[in-house]
Amino acid sequence: MTAMKNPPLAPTSSEGPSVTRAAGRTSAKAAALRSRLSTGAIGAVVLVLLAALWEGYKALGQATGDRLLGLRFPVATDDLSMPGVGAILGALVEPARRGTSTILGVYLLEEASVTLREAAYGLVAGSLLGLALAIVFLHLPPVSRGLMPWLVASQTVPLVAIAPMVVIWGGKAGLPPWVAVTGIAAYLAFFPVTINALRGLKSPPKVQTEFMRSVAAGRRQLLFWLRLPAALPYLFAGLRLAATASVVGAIVGELSAGTGRGIGRVILTFAYYYSNGPEKLYAAVLVAAVTGIVFVQVLNLLERFALRNRHTR
Amino acid sequence: MPESPIIRIDGVTKQFNPGTDRSVTALADIDLTIAEGEFVSLLGPSGCGKSTLLRIMADLTPPTAGSVSLNGKSPATARRDRDYGMVFQQAGLFEWRSVQRNVELPLQVAGVAKQERRAKTAAMLDLVRLPEFARHFPWQLSGGMQQRVAIARALSADPKILFMDEPLGALDEMNREHLQGELLRIWSDTRTTVVFVTHSITEAVFLSSRIVVMSPRPGRIAASIDVDLPYPRTAETRTLPAFFDKITEVREALHGMTVAEDAA
């Protein structure tokens, strides 16, 4: 029943600004805390369940020779296809390569931080571009009508398809590979920001816009004192989507960027040398997943701080 | 008319969608003058154009024909000179600004220095009797308190005129009567000219020095009724026979025009 208390603010938005904003009155605050705690608890339960499922499936496969009632298992259960949970976690604290003292977990975190930096730069650049576009669209509806369908189209262009080209452009321009990767991250990040920011800029009710007119506020004052603050909750909803997209963009960009670093590159390498240590690939994918999640959670904290004085909208 | 007119409306007509098959005449040839210091209510059924007339005075809607002068200027100039303040049916406070920062917004738009803004804001919050709520945020206030903040905000730039568009319409009866009393006190403290849109007869009678009764389709002024009940008016005023007589008079003016319209 808890979810129903949130009014459907923007029913057509997939990530409306409603979800995380239950704070405010003490009862709502307590409810929010309780729901966050139970999310954490369920999250832990899900993790344990997944690990148990993994190990159970593996054990069953090992016992029956990957066959049950004459049917082959969809995924083989030997250590090469499915390294045990213990082996994956254990790999994190073992040396990354023979002959080095760096342990894999540290190495992966280092590479992930490279990816995270590319994603963060991409997010900033993409968000600024996205916000600027939204402001232009707000003030020039004909431009919006002409350009918007093409922006939608630009997002249906599979970015992997363009990634090699962007990397080539970056290379010919003499830029280090991470610049091209950042560009790809920004390309994926700007769109959700544009859409949500535009919706937010248009969100102030008539009373507020007419009040600003009644005090003879200029265009700039209307934008900075009314429309932008009003757009903030929407902007954060867009930024959350953009953050995920920028991490995906950074990883995909790294795949195409020949000599670069980053967790995407590590995954590619470990996939290539899979038979040497399958658990390493799983460990890398795990770190990549955690990286993406942490990135978005940081944004959530930022949002909670920025909107701390607001109740629900 | 006593004293000099601060608002003069000459032959104002407003048509929506002119020249199409959905054309509607909201106001037809309105003439009205309002003297400095008056409390004038525009009263009428919905659709009589009372809000539209107020919005034309405030330069929120352009008239189709006719002219308006506020304080001897066009509405647009008066708006830019901040000669009037406006209160709407919804408080429309900015939820990301504290009460204090909401009240100072008109001053901020006008480029007033921070120190002066703060002093003025404090005075305004005293006026609406909410000084201890300066640092609160809108969501922490009741509807009636929010509307008082909106009044403080409208008055913070010392306007000569206060336009109010059904400002108490969204409140419950108890809150409403309380705020009516507060509003009269604020009016007598500031000596601002008030133009007040309402569809409540008792509210209009209790508050106004003059009631302009409007009739719908197309919007016209049906009567102008002086309310000679003495100020200060209190809860006791509501029990006076003269109060009820005035209500009856206004009701008949409203009623008479519907009868006349049916006959026509």
Added chain:
Amino acid sequence: MTAHAGRGRPMLVAGGAWDTARRGLPVTVTALVILGAWQLVVRLFDVPSFILPAPTDIASALVDQLTTILSASRLTVSAVLLGLVSGSVAGILVALVVSRFHRISGPVLGVAVIVNCAPIVALAPIFNNWFGVTSLASKAGVAGVMVFFPVLVNTARGLLQVAPLHLELMESLAARPRQISLMLRLPNALPYLFNALKLGSTLAVIGVIVTEYFGGPSNALGVYIAQQASLPRFAEAWAGILVASLLGLAMFGVMSLLERLLMPWHESVHGGEA
């Protein structure tokens, strides 16, 4: 500024055609301006093809390579469709189950939202390993997982976020739970679902092409583009990119069309401003 665009749309029959034309014009003009400028800049400044081939070069490469590209597309398209369908069916089913149990729905959705923040494309090499590099299942699997989470979260939200007024109305009519689901919750969830499907249709294309990048049958679109780019035959690579984009657009268009057909009442269909 959008007052006359949004409000009071003429309800005449002729208005529809005129409206479509007026809406289509800026779009077409923008396309022509961009294409023209592109062609002009490439020709005038003699831009080398590794930076950007002229539109006409790309068009002729597309004509030359059409059969190769189309056969490569067939595999990619089937993986995308398989992933999209399996991911959304699974997402809808789980959403239906989860929304039945209010006690767990909140936390489960919370976990789903968090998992959705992870870069799921990273699963590509693992799925290639499990289901085989050349198999359709590995590509469709990644696409399916990418589609699953947004569909689950959005659909469940739509099922749960019913207006209290509507719920009370149904209860006052003594509607049974099944009737409430069918008459209220499902219709309420449709707009949420379609938003997820539109997002998912482009995600599925991305998922399949990335997985192909990690290894796939030689005649897949993602592999084709990467090969042509490394050869380097840029006009051909761009022709592949063009087809891939059209594929993404077509998916998006099909979803929008489905939305129109299934929800003729919704405001997004007749373009009303909320």
